[in-house]
Amino acid sequence: MRRSRKSPVNKCGQASGSGGGVGVGAAADEGLAEIGVATNLRSKPHRHFSHVLPGKSECANVSPVKMLVGRECNYSGRSRFSSADRCHVSSRYLPVNGPSVIDRMNSCAYVSQFSADGTLFVAGFQDSDIKIYSVDNGWQVRKNIRARSLRWTITDTSLSPDQRFLVYSSMSPIVHIVNIESAMTESVANVTEIHEGLDFSGYENDDSDDDGHFGIFSVKFSTDGREIVAASSDESIYVYDLAANKINVRIPAHSADVNTVCFADEAGHVLYSGSDDHLCKVWDRRCLSTRGKESGVLIGHLEGITFIDSHGDGKYLISNGKDQTIKLWDIRKMSSNARGNSLDRHVDWDYRWMEYPSHLRHKRHPNDQSVSTYRGHRVLRTLIRCYFSPSYSTGQKYIYTGSADANIYIFDLVTGAQVARLNYHRQIVRDCSWHPFNPMLGSSSWDGVIANWELVNNPSAVETE
Numbered sequence: 352m353r354r355s356r357k358s359p360v361n362k363c364g365q366a367s368g369s370g371g372g373v374g375v376g377a378a379a380d381e382g383l384a385e386i387g388v389a390t391n392l393r394s395k396p397h398r399h400f401s402h403v404l405p406g407k408s409e410c411a412n413v414s415p416v417k418m419l420v421g422r423e424c425n426y427s428g429r430s431r432f433s434s435a436d437r438c439h440v441s442s443r444y445l446p447v448n449g450p451s452v453i454d455r456m457n458s459c460a461y462v463s464q465f466s467a468d469g470t471l472f473v474a475g476f477q478d479s480d481i482k483i484y485s486v487d488n489g490w491q492v493r494k495n496i497r498a499r500s501l502r503w504t505i506t507d508t509s510l511s512p513d514q515r516f517l518v519y520s521s522m523s524p525i526v527h528i529v530n531i532e533s534a535m536t537e538s539v540a541n542v543t544e545i546h547e548g549l550d551f552s553g554y555e556n557d558d559s560d561d562d563g564h565f566g567i568f569s570v571k572f573s574t575d576g577r578e579i580v581a582a583s584s585d586e587s588i589y590v591y592d593l594a595a596n597k598i599n600v601r602i603p604a605h606s607a608d609v610n611t612v613c614f615a616d617e618a619g620h621v622l623y624s625g626s627d628d629h630l631c632k633v634w635d636r637r638c639l640s641t642r643g644k645e646s647g648v649l650i651g652h653l654e655g656i657t658f659i660d661s662h663g664d665g666k667y668l669i670s671n672g673k674d675q676t677i678k679l680w681d682i683r684k685m686s687s688n689a690r691g692n693s694l695d696r697h698v699d700w701d702y703r704w705m706e707y708p709s710h711l712r713h714k715r716h717p718n719d720q721s722v723s724t725y726r727g728h729r730v731l732r733t734l735i736r737c738y739f740s741p742s743y744s745t746g747q748k749y750i751y752t753g754s755a756d757a758n759i760y761i762f763d764l765v766t767g768a769q770v771a772r773l774n775y776h777r778q779i780v781r782d783c784s785w786h787p788f789n790p791m792l793g794s795s796s797w798d799g800v801i802a803n804w805e806l807v808n809n810p811s812a813v814e815t816e
Contacts, residue, residue: 651720654702
């Protein structure tokens, strides 16, 4: 098997130095204009709220006080806030203050994830611990899962839609599933509880790896909870049927490690994947039997892709890249294939221990198809993740990411402006998660700290711009 560029060189190590600067390049084309209009509609207040006082002209940035007065006086004629009104108010209050320390471990934290309803928070650590905290119960530990047969670290976790089960992956072809509703708080794999192993190496006609010793970088439940999709170091995407207890399909997806995969929307037919071959790809499972290849390719990153998050509308996605950028994509602009668009990678640079070459920081792919590019954070040492902000509270007005400089960055989706930089951690922030409803953000860092950012009076820990 070809040696993965995520192969361990040492345990965690020290945080990289600060710096890197802030620079944004946003492509002002029709794609950005379209998502800008959609985002504005989801987070702009009703026009009548700007006319709280007679004779006042309409203003797009209506204060919360005016919004409340307008609601009480029923200026909109609805006697309540619409979802756009709510987003306009709540998106003004970002979870940038604090933080409070939820937990501190003697192990690098790799994963942080709120559940879909925001009642649970999952954190995965390098030493095999996965902790599930009850957010509404003072962040008490509801489940302490101890993985076994772990390779290197917990690479990913995913909660089932009904929040009864959790799957976790590592640098192994075996993904484990745990019942988190059981009465046992201490869940030690196959000692106090059974952690059922789902074998991703047993796919028939698999000739990609003689010994089957590949690893899983990304794992996700489908919206209906019937399937699990996984991205692996054997250059493939797998879909596992839980009812049949077998792999449904293996897609030889890329020419290098597949670091990330996710569903495009709730239907579950379309997948997005990202790889160290610099490409994002779009897969329609309904066409695989006839086409036998991807539905399209998104070209623009100069280095490998560490994570992808879907906008959820089947059109847009964002990706984090080792070229130190986040890119926004519109799949309607994708190519039919990557032929003639590949670039030679910089073999003298390794993101695991080297800084990104300064002369490449603002280089652009000659055939860049992305809608917008966001810069300022750092993607080094590990597969750092990025996300859209929640739909309910912000209308997905922002994107946010961890960073190798130990900060968390929040960008305005449309303008590309950096609106906040959260500074507290002492080492790499690999993952972070914005609460689906409340102004709250959880972060996990290689310093072993799980932190919670929210609206409290402690401005010394945050820099906003």
